Amino acid sequence: MKKYKRTGQRRHAPYSDWRETDLSLLRELxxxxxxxxxxxxxxxxxxxxxxxxxxxxxxxxQELDLRLLARERxxxxxxxxxxxxxxxxxxxxxxxxxxxxxxxKVADPILTEAQWQSLQGALRKRAKTQxxxxxxxxxxxxxxxxxxxxxxxxxxxxxxxxxxxxAYLRCRNCPSGGLGAPDPxxxxxxxxxxxxxxxxxxxxxxxxxxxxxxGLARPTEGDGLKAEAARGRWVEVRNGDxxxxxxxxxxxxxxxxxxxxxGITCEVSRHKRPRVRAPEVRLKLTVPExxxxxxxxxxxxxxxx
Numbered sequence: 001m002k003k004y005k006r007t008g009q010r011r012h013a014p015y016s017d018w019r020e021t022d023l024s025l026l027r028e029l030x031x032x033x034x035x036x037x038x039x040x041x042x043x044x045x046x047x048x049x050x051x052x053x054x055x056x057x058x059x060x061x062q063e064l065d066l067r068l069l070a071r072e073r074x075x076x077x078x079x080x081x082x083x084x085x086x087x088x089x090x091x092x093x094x095x096x097x098x099x100x101x102x103x104x105k106v107a108d109p110i111l112t113e114a115q116w117q118s119l120q121g122a123l124r125k126r127a128k129t130q131x132x133x134x135x136x137x138x139x140x141x142x143x144x145x146x147x148x149x150x151x152x153x154x155x156x157x158x159x160x161x162x163x164x165x166x167a168y169l170r171c172r173n174c175p176s177g178g179l180g181a182p183d184p185x186x187x188x189x190x191x192x193x194x195x196x197x198x199x200x201x202x203x204x205x206x207x208x209x210x211x212x213x214x215g216l217a218r219p220t221e222g223d224g225l226k227a228e229a230a231r232g233r234w235v236e237v238r239n240g241d242x243x244x245x246x247x248x249x250x251x252x253x254x255x256x257x258x259x260x261x262x263g264i265t266c267e268v269s270r271h272k273r274p275r276v277r278a279p280e281v282r283l284k285l286t287v288p289e290x291x292x293x294x295x296x297x298x299x300x301x302x303x304x305x
Contacts, residue, residue, distance in 0.1 A: 032261065033070075035260075035263060035294070041153075042075065045070070074257070140188050144260060146267055148267035169187060199243050200242060200247070203238045
């Protein structure tokens with residue numbers, strides 16, 4: 001498998017069919033990635049294609065789609081691994097089963113049958129103890145909630161005591177994760193309420209590309225309005241919604257994406273209370289001066305092309 005690591009000279013996998021529209025979208029994604037916090041979670045993009053056909057998804061489209069997904073989840077793409085035209089067989093997966101109902105072997109096995117069954121049993125046993133997966137990962141508002149003491153991301157840690165599950169928000173650098181913030185769901189609700197109070201009344205602005213007017217006569221000197229109409233340009237328009245409306249429809253996952261894009265963070269501090277086991281959890285929302293400009297929604301003008 002060919003493994004590609006991003007460098008300062010080339011910031012995408014070296015496929016031969018990159019178009020200018022693809023590169024334009026890539027530049028936009030890289031610009032958005034530069035606004036992520038330094039300790040944002042990292043991701044490796046994996047592109048696979050055994051045989052290029054008309055109905056298959058091109059490696060370029062695969063990479064862009066995966067980068068879009070990484071942007072939505074607040075991940076920093078640190079590399080691209082490509083596995084192209086190296087399939088062991090060109091037989092479709094649904095035809096790789098023998099008459100006995102078992103997969104056709106195309107190479108010597110790595111594990112014996114006994115080892116394989118033992119591994120599957122261990123995986124099934126482990127799966128029964130895992131909590132249900134949540135949209136966007138186990139920790140909501142990842143990259144937004146940070147420790148007030150060390151500045152690292154707050155992440156959910158789960159433990160089981162006497163068959164009862166507990167969840168805590170902990171940081172990465174403080175000893176034992178600091179005092180910990182119990183009940184992550186309560187923290188999420190408080191954060192969402194504070195964000196809506198601070199920014200919910202702001203109108204949603206969308207950055208759209210307005211193409212030039214075809215066939216318009218060449219503008220004369222000083223005819224500024226006609227000159228603007230003749231050439232395409234980016235404009236900001238309001239869609240009639242406030243961010244309160246936007247977040248009520250999209251939910252906390254959409255809110256978290258917007259906060260990461262705008263560079264908004266919330267410091268979490270934990271304070272011991274006399275004769276009370278659970279600490280007091282305090283939140284401090286930090287909104288950068290340019291947050292409202294960074295909240296402008298940028299549409300993908302090439303999405304349908």
